[in-house]
Amino acid sequence: MLRVIAGLTALVVGATIVLAQNTGAIKQRQDLMKANAGAAKEPSAMAKGDAPFDLAKIKASLKAIQEQAAKLKDLWPDDSKTGETRALPAIWETKADFLAGFDKFAADAKAAESAIKDEASLKAELPKVFANCATCHKAYRRAN
Numbered sequence: 245m246l247r248v249i250a251g252l253t254a255l256v257v258g259a260t261i262v263l264a265q266n267t268g269a270i271k272q273r274q275d276l277m278k279a280n281a282g283a284a285k286e287p288s289a290m291a292k293g294d295a296p297f298d299l300a301k302i303k304a305s306l307k308a309i310q311e312q313a314a315k316l317k318d319l320w321p322d323d324s325k326t327g328e329t330r331a332l333p334a335i336w337e338t339k340a341d342f343l344a345g346f347d348k349f350a351a352d353a354k355a356a357e358s359a360i361k362d363e364a365s366l367k368a369e370l371p372k373v374f375a376n377c378a379t380c381h382k383a384y385r386r387a388n
Contacts, residue, residue: 313350
C-alpha cells in the first residue's frame with residue numbers, strides 16, 4: 245500500500261513539474277510576443293506619420309526585436325503544445341521551418357536597422373520586417 249501511495253505521489257509531482265514547464269514556456273513566449281508588438285508600436289506610428297521620426301527609437305526597437313526573436317526560438321518545447329496558447333500544431337509538424345522564421349525576422353530587423361536613415365527608408369524597410377509577423381501568425385497561430 246505504501247508503494248502505491250509513493251508511486252501516485254511521484255506521478256502527481258512529476259505531472260505538476262511537466263505542467264509548470266509547459267505553462268512557463270507558453271507564458272514566456274506570450275510575453276516576448278507582446279514585447280515585440282510594443283517594440284513595433286512607435287516605428288509603425290512614425291511610418292504612418294502619426295509620430296515624429298526618431299532614428300534612435302527606431303534602432304532601439306529593431307534591436308529589441310532581434311533579441312526577442314532569438315529568445316523565442318527556444319520556447320517551443322514539445323510539452324508546450326497545449327494549454328492557454330494559440331499556437332497551432334503546425335509549429336511542431338514543421339518545426340525547422342517555423343524556427344527558421346525567427347532567424348529571418350531577426351535578419352530582416354538587422355538589415356532594416358542598417359538601412360533606415362530617414363522617413364523614406366523607414367517606410368520602405370519597416371514593412372519588410374513586419375511582414376514576418378503576418379506570415380508566421382497566418383500559418384502558426386490560431387485566431388481568437
